[in-house]
Structures are given as structure tokens and as C-alpha cells.
Amino acid sequence: MVTSARSIDRFYSIIPAGGVGSRLWPLSRADAPKFLLDLTGSGQSLLSDTWDRVYSLAGPERVMVVTGRSHRSAVCEQLPDLGDHNLVLESQPKDSSAAIGLAAAILEHREPDVIVGSFAADHVIRGQLLFHRAVAEAAALADTGRIVTIGIAPTEPSVGFGYIHAGEPIESLGGRDSYEVRSFVEKPDLETATSYVESGEYLWNAGMFISRADVLLDQMAKSDPELVANLREMAAVWDTPERDATVDRLWDKLPKVAIDYTVAEPAAERGAMACVAAHFEWDDVGDFASVSKLLSRGRPNDLAVLGQGARILSDASNGIVVAQSGRLISLIGLQDIVVVDTPDVLLVTTKENAQKVKSVVDLVKRSGESTVL
Template sequence: MNAELLARFHGVIPAGGVGTRLWPLSRAAAPKFLHDLTGSGSTLIRATYERLIPLAGGNIMVVTGRAHRTAVIAQLPEVSDLDLVLEPEPKDSAAAIGLAAAILYRRNPETIMGSFAADQVIRPVEVFQEAVLEAIHTAATGKIVTIGIRPTLPSTAFGYIRAGERLDISGAPTARDVVEFVEKPDGDTARRYLADGGYLWNAGMFVAPVSLMLKHLERSEPELYAGLTEIAAAWETPARDETMDRIWPNLPKTAIDYAVAEPAAAAGDVAVIPGVFDWDDVGDFAAIGRLNPASEETGVTVIGDVKRVYSDNATGVVVTDSKRVIALIGIHDVVVVDTPDALLVTTKEHAQSVKNTVDTLKKNGVMDVL
């Protein structure tokens, strides 16, 4: 890898989203990226940071909510104050990633940024890092690059990337053109995509010259671009907080896919590197069962410090954050999440529906457990 090229690379970690399908473990005050969901002893955000260190060194910026400042600093004490971007309120990914790009552009217009969400599980790390290196080489030719995940099943939970012709780029043998981004499909369409072989899951990973990101943002979202540029201009001055508080609440709320990726793909400015590593966005409690093998002794996957779980002819996932004894008898594919003030009991099959419960609790004003 060209050392000069790698010196231009900065990692960005957007750490937002509560992960409502992981309630009651994940909540507004303790979102999923602050939990160890893989039994590795490392939270998801710490694991994300460590994946990027060999590529970016100390050049890593984190974008998160003000409410998570203390918890994020405890997880990532190496991140400097100027590299910790605290959102006064959630504004979706275009504002978060766009502001990181605008700040980095002011520091060095030649920067190539790589944005990777804080709440994904990726193995093996070395294969991921090889894909990012290919993406950096490709971005240096003037492309916004996404790392698409090879689909392993016809999922309706993700958007897809339609890959096109192979690109001839030194240092990026697997780079391909992106024909289009497509929305989350229905079941039949997802099966067709899987059979076609030319479609990849959109995991929201972007590697791009900050100048190109901002060019497309200005073109498609001029109001958002203007606000972010003003905040970035004040970022390393005493006016930082005042400027953020004045501008941020009025910024348009939109996803980076709509604001940048899709219009850039239509303009022929997007490439994709197929990711051949294992990837999981830990979207629900069934994912925790996939990521953590069940105990041979009990047949149950148990996550938590206090593991007082007993089973008799039972299978499933138990996440415990209390001292209670949990006994499972003659029940299969169950999900039990036990916290001091809320208990969830469902099945792996219905794990995606937890979000509906959170919505109902919110509607009924039961906010103390959210």
C-alpha cells in the first residue's frame, strides 16, 4: 500500500441509532453500540475502532449524540475532543457523515474518509481491512466507494447494490462500477437478486474523497451542505458549540444514501468492493443467537455477566442484566431478555417484531423503560 495514500485516510464512526429491536437491552441511554453482544469482552463501538486503527492510526473521528459523550469517551479514551462530534439531537446519516466530511475537508482537502457504523460485527478483521485498502485505492481515482456484502440469503431487511462492470484500478482487483442502489425488496425480488449474483447488500460503508462527498451533497442538499459548512468553519474555534446549537436543529433530516450515494451512482461516480467477510448488523435477538454459539451443556446462548440460567429440553437465547435465576423448560427457540425494570419474552421467529412493542410503549407514554 502506498504510504502517502494511506496517510490521507481518516476513519469516521457514526454511532447513532438506538436499535429498538434489541429492547430492553438497548435503550436511548444505552444504545446497542455500547454493549458487548458477541461475548468477546469488547463493545461493538470499541471493536469497530480497533478494526480501523491498523488503517487510520489515530486519525479516527466519532459522531454520536451528546447524551452518549461520557460512555463513548470511556470506551474510546484515545479520541481527542476535536475528533468527537456530538450531535445535539439525531439528524440521520447525511448530517452526521456530511459534517465529518466538512470538518476533515477544512483540515486537508485531499483527505479520503472511510465511514463505518459503530454497531456491526465483522469477521475476519483482516479480510475487512483488505477490502478497505482496495476501497482507498479506488477512492483515490475519484470515486465514492461502498463495500457491499455478498448476500448469504434472500434478505428483505437490507437495501441492495447492483454491481456493474469490473474497473481496472491498480491495487483494487475486485472493484466494480455501481449501476444503482435499490430499496429493500420483497421476498420474491430478494430471491431473484440472490440468484442473479450481481447484487450485494448495502451495509452503509463508504470510502471517498471528502471533496467528492461534499460536491454531491451540495448538489442534492444545498441547505444541508451550507449548514454543515458553517459548523465546520467554526469547529476549531471558540464559536464551535454556539454555532452547532444554532444551526443543527434546523438542518434537513435525510439519509446519506438519498443525499449522496444514489445521485452519485446516477452520475457514474460510485464503485463497489465486494466484501467477502462475515458481516452482521445485529438487527435483533435472533442475530445474537447466530453470533454466539449455544452452550453444549444447556443448548442455550447466554449473554450477560450473571449467568444463572438453567434449561431442561430447551433452546434459544437469554440475555440477562439482572441477578434473577432464569429456568427454561420444554421451550424452543425462545428469546428471554431480563433487565432490572423490563422483561422481554419472544421467539427467534418474532424477534423483528420487538420494534412494534417499543412503538406501542412510546405511544402509551411508558417512556421510563425506553
């Protein structure tokens, strides 16, 4: 039986802090990416919330953050306990294979038997004990040589998440929630999602991966050997004066590709993936409909408000208002409305259209209004 309060042996957390979160524009911007925002009204950023969640897994000195150079000062300000040797700065964003892979390679070089767990900087989780217990079970399973993902037991047939098709239970270690992974599936339509949830065989893919660092990199190398060779070459000199020259030489060669395609999906095909079914609340806060849901827990007919000192007059309206401009905001007779009021951009849409914000961002790019991105 895994206990929840104890520090996990040989464990190291990796927090890839990247991605603007285009569907949260105009709240999210290039210089205010989603992970630096307070989307829950907690008073601190999603990154800080993530830090608070993971540092107890193995201690605050065993958390590595990977982020862009331009976010260095913001990240350091928000995470005062993050040591310099635990901050990996990317020259240019290269998606999650490079970000997580480089961190794993650095940690592998420093500590060959390390078990790493990667946790996105911009997800929301509620239920710290259940989270800790799931990670501990995943770490124990990972120590047997598998790559383990934590899947979330679905509470509704969401079409906004990818799913994990779980297989046979794995009971050898005494963990009660471990399963083989048959496959990962992309965001489904509602009918498919409903069948997934009814079958009891599917979990939400929360993008958390726990494995030995060497196992992760070896699986990645089967998909892209050059990528992993370059990552390990940088890692070997990371803590030496040769770091900058090596990075400058190799960084541009790294492919921009999500870890789902270099590790998770091919490893599942090889039978090398396992999953732990978890029961904590999780959301990737992908759009304003998600933010609204998080803010108005259990009160779907409320008007959710994000913004300190917001001045709002609502008459028979529900949805979400993000109030950042300091203006008085009046709403009359609006259902499921989304209003994002910033000093230089106003966005109005509905929860149903929340996913389309990304396409408007593309439109903004093409329209020459890129100063507001």
C-alpha cells in the first residue's frame, strides 16, 4: 500500500512551463502566457499552484522548471524557492519533446537512476492527497521500467480532452489503480466520448508522465534517435562552461514536436506504457468555458468573475467576465456569455464558441494587429 504523505524516493518533478494558451487570448499574451496567469482566483499563477502541488512529492529542491528565456524573471519571481540549477531556459520554444526530454537528460546525467514526473505548469488540480497518492503509485510502477501516465477518471463525456484506453489491471505492486495502456485517442466527438465514459475503459489524458529518465529517453530514441542524442549531448555539458556553446550549436536542430508523438503513442504501441487511474479533480483550463466552470463550481447559472476589484452590474446574465481594465461592466440578459475586458482588447463570445478563440488569434496575426498578441 502506497502512503500519501511520504516523500517519493529518487523522484524529481519536471514542470514544462511553455505555451501561450491561445484560446485564453486576450487574457493570455506572448508576455503573459497561461501559466503565469491566475485563472482560479487563488491569488497566484497556475505555475505557482503547480509548484505548491509538486514540491512536497520529493522536496522543493527536486523540482525542475523548463521555460523560455523571456519568462526567466517572471518565473523566478513567482517561484522564489526554485534553485538556479533547477531552471532550464530554452533559447527558442521547441514543444514538449525537447523541453521534457532535455530536463530528463540533465537529471539522468546528474543522477542515473532518477525517476522523473512531468506535470504541465498550466493545469488545475484539486485534491492534493489523491494527487500525491497517484504519483507515488505511478513512481513505483515506473521503477519496473514502464512509462506511466496518470489518467483522470472522467466525470462527464468531455469533447475537450484526449482519452487513454486502459487495458488489463496491473496488480503485482499492490497498487489498486494501475492498468496497461492500449492506446491514446484524440479528442472525440460527443457520441464517441459518451461511449468511452459508459464503457468504463477510458480515462482523460492529463499529459502527466512518470518514468525513469533513462527509460523515457530510450523510448524517445526509438522514435527519434537524433533528437535524444542531441539532448544527451547538451545534458552532458549542462553543468560545465561548455553549455552555451553546445546549446547554440544544437538547439536549432531540435524538432518541434509534442511528447505524445515521440513517446506516449509509440510506447503504447510497443506495450511499454502503463497508467494510473486517478480520482482528483483535474482540468487543463483550455478555454474560457473551462475557466468559467472552475470559478463557478456547482453553480452553473452564476456569473463567474475573474479580476480583483471588478465592477460589474449584471441583470439576468450568466457566463464569465474577466475584468482587467478597471471599467464598469454592465451585462443585460446574456446566457453563457464570455466577456474578456483588457486595457487594449475586448473579446465577447459564448462558452459554446470558446474553442474558436484560437482561430481569432490567427486572424489577429494576419490582420497586422500583432501588438495585442
